[in-house]
Amino acid sequence: MPIKQLLSYLSILSFIAILSCTSEPVFYSHNDFQEVQKIDVHFHYNVNDTRFLDYADSLNFMICSPNTRTIEDEQFDVARSIRQQHPDKFAFFGTFSMENWDQPKFVDETIERIKYVIEGGAVGIKIWKNIGMVVQDTSGNYLMIDDPMFKPVFDYLEENNIPVLGHLGEPKNCWLPLEEMTVKSNRDYYTKNPQYHMYRFPEAPSYEEHIEARDNVLRQHPDLNFIGAHMASLEWDMEELAIRLDEFPNLTADMASRINHLQYQSLSDRNKVRNFLIEYQDRILYATDRGLRPENTDLHTFKQKVLDKWMLEWTFL
Numbered sequence: 001m002p003i004k005q006l007l008s009y010l011s012i013l014s015f016i017a018i019l020s021c022t023s024e025p026v027f028y029s030h031n032d033f034q035e036v037q038k039i040d041v042h043f044h045y046n047v048n049d050t051r052f053l054d055y056a057d058s059l060n061f062m063i064c065s066p067n068t069r070t071i072e073d074e075q076f077d078v079a080r081s082i083r084q085q086h087p088d089k090f091a092f093f094g095t096f097s098m099e100n101w102d103q104p105k106f107v108d109e110t111i112e113r114i115k116y117v118i119e120g121g122a123v124g125i126k127i128w129k130n131i132g133m134v135v136q137d138t139s140g141n142y143l144m145i146d147d148p149m150f151k152p153v154f155d156y157l158e159e160n161n162i163p164v165l166g167h168l169g170e171p172k173n174c175w176l177p178l179e180e181m182t183v184k185s186n187r188d189y190y191t192k193n194p195q196y197h198m199y200r201f202p203e204a205p206s207y208e209e210h211i212e213a214r215d216n217v218l219r220q221h222p223d224l225n226f227i228g229a230h231m232a233s234l235e236w237d238m239e240e241l242a243i244r245l246d247e248f249p250n251l252t253a254d255m256a257s258r259i260n261h262l263q264y265q266s267l268s269d270r271n272k273v274r275n276f277l278i279e280y281q282d283r284i285l286y287a288t289d290r291g292l293r294p295e296n297t298d299l300h301t302f303k304q305k306v307l308d309k310w311m312l313e314w315t316f317l
Contacts, residue, residue, distance in 0.1 A: 042256035042287030094122035124163035169210030169233035
């Protein structure tokens with residue numbers, strides 16, 4: 001599937017459609033779930049077993065799987081194999097390592113890695129939050145995504161029309177104490193993963209610095225096709241995300257693990273959320289962040305849990 005076609009397909013148009021002959025939106029009902037073509041653009045599919053993919057296909061769902069921060073090729077090999085078997089049902093984003101980021105050959109090796117995974121069937125490149133939240137130099141300074149060292153990499157991605165799925169920053173809740181977070185899922189995540197709870201690390205970059213660094217990259221690379229994972233880390237206010245969507249025409253955002261923030265905002269202002277989704281319906285991508293991993297041995301239970309989530313969110317949208 002060509003990249004342009006894929007990006008068109010990865011749209012919330014799966015949920016809220018526009019007829020080609022009119023500018024009036026057409027809305028689906030709860031009962032249309034089975035018949036409408038859909039895609040989960042952020043679903044970690046890490047087993048070389050296509051039974052769940054076949055199940056998703058029976059529900060008219062396509063799966064797009066981003067490789068995670070690991071550079072071990074086992075994950076890439078799984079994704080490449082499934083992509084070769086089912087190019088009409090499955091797509092994936094490759095990634096690169098930050099292991100030797102401070103070495104002279106880092107940029108050249110990263111570009112070679114990008115070429116390798118794209119040639120292997122990846123439709124784009126995933127960048128993870130370890131940039132800005134984990135990687136530090138010998139003086140303890142955090143490496144940010146707008147560091148000049150990344151410019152040749154983004155130049156290559158931009159010049160070759162390679163989409164980037166960027167998980168940069170975290171929910172704004174990440175910089176708050178647990179008891180002040182707005183949604184339970186964030187409290188649960190940072191309770192289990194305190195190493196990423198930035199409230200505990202006041203010396204680390206602020207939320208605003210993460211957003212500004214990402215925005216700087218988009219300003220420097222206006223032709224870069226950039227998908228902001230997790231509502232582009234602007235999940236807390238649709239107006240803030242709208243500002244970026246207006247400023248950066250090639251920016252889209254996926255909903256992975258953040259639809260509960262839309263639900264939270266809709267409790268106080270339903271029309272604000274509804275109008276945002278209608279206005280930017282071709283810029284918001286449906287995603288869950290669910291993952292099929294080797295430890296998911298009970299496939300029947302896994303199928304039911306994913307279906308429950310898909311149906312719950314379909315109903316909300």
